[in-house]
Amino acid sequence: MNPHIFSINIDDKPFKLEVYGDFNWGKEQHSLYKSLNNIIGNTSWEEEGYTIMKNIVTLDQFNSLRSSITSILFRITESLGISINKNLFFLEDYHLFIKSEKEHQSIIKKSRELSIDDFEFDIETITDNLSGFMNFRLTSWIKKFNKSHIQLRINRPKTYDINPPHRDGYIDGYKNVLNIWLPIAGCNDKTSLPVIPRSHFLPENQIFKTNIGGARINNNIYxxxxxxxxxxxxxxxxxxxxxxxxxxxxxxxLIHGAAFNDSNKTRIALELRFPRK
Ligand SMILES: [Fe+2]
Incomplete structure (x- = not known):
């Protein structure tokens, strides 16, 4: 099968993406996003579909979250028998320490399956601050999956360590949540997560997409x-x-993804999801 080569525009810069998969226009003539009783339904930013929340953590909390993530990475590499010099390691230099694709993929596999207990940092601090921001109680617990969704996104420079553009709302269990993307290391205007403002209102029949599990970039199936x-x-x-x-x-x-790392440092972010309590 030949790949589809798509051109995406990120901050007015073209970016080409090779994707294998069967693409079709969606069926519904309406948008799947429902404003009524929506988790963002009463916010001033519903129209845009996203906002930047300031002070989701204090600077001290940010620093302890960051060091907690460094410890998690040390534990993961140790468990995989990968040795790294801890005294010289900085998150932004991850790609200089983890040289092989195989090692990186085995780390990623583990960083996808984190639970709140893996963190020395109390993740409920984020839940509490976000609940205050939204003016109602949220929880990090996703009932459908019987776990919290907390994932480390590690994105090496100039690689395809990316998700294709997508909506999480297509997946049961992620329909009624708030998505959080929290920068940890190396996040800047060349690396951070792209979104399409107002794209949550797009009707399905205006969206050209694969089925669930139907896309492959490099050797990764999404x-x-x-x-x-x-x-x-x-x-x-x-x-x-x-x-x-x-x-x-x-x-x-909201359509998001394609967070190509156009810098020379590793970018690390934390991805979380919060339903209403
Ligand atoms: Fe996503």
């Missing part, structure tokens, strides 16, 4: 349907670029 164009043409994404202590907060129906 769980979420991959979206590569809309009826308006190529995707036009922007990087909102939250800073340290801030987070990108967005509806799971």
């Amino acid at each position: 769980n979420v349907p991959c979206i590569l164009k809309t009826s308006e043409g190529e995707l036009k994404m922007i990087r909102p670029n939250p800073k340290e202590t801030e987070a990108l907060v967005f509806t799971p129906y």
Whole structure:
């Protein structure tokens, strides 16, 4: 099978993506996003579908979260028999320490399956601060999966360590949550997560996508349907670029992904999801 080569526009810069998969236009003439009783339904940023929340953690909390993530990575590499010089290791230099693709893939596999207990940092601090910001109680517990969703996203420079553009809202269990993307290391205007503002309102029949589990980039198969164009043409994404202590907060129906790392440092972010309590 030949790959589809799609052109995406990120902050007015073209980016080419090779994806294997069967693409079709969606069926429904309406959008799957429902404003009524929606988790972001009463916010001033519902129209855009995302916002940047300032002070999701204090600077001290950010630093302890970051060191907790460094410890988690040390534990993962140790458990895999990968030795790294801890005295010289910085998260941004991850790609200089983890040289082989095989080692990286085995680390990624483990960093996808983290639980709150893996963190020395109390993740409920984030839940509490976010609940205050949204004016109602949220929880990190996803009933459908009987676990919290907390994932480390490690993205080496100039690699395909990316998700294709997608919506998490296609997956049961992630329909009624708030998505959080929290920068940890190396996050800037060349690396941070792109989104398409207002794309949660797009009707399905204006979206060209694969089925669940139907897209492959390099050798990675993606769980979420991959979206590569809309009826308006190529995707036009922007990087909102939250800073340290801030987070990108967005509806799971917003199209996001393709966070190509166009810098020379490793980028690490924490991805969390919060339903209403
Ligand atoms: Fe996502």
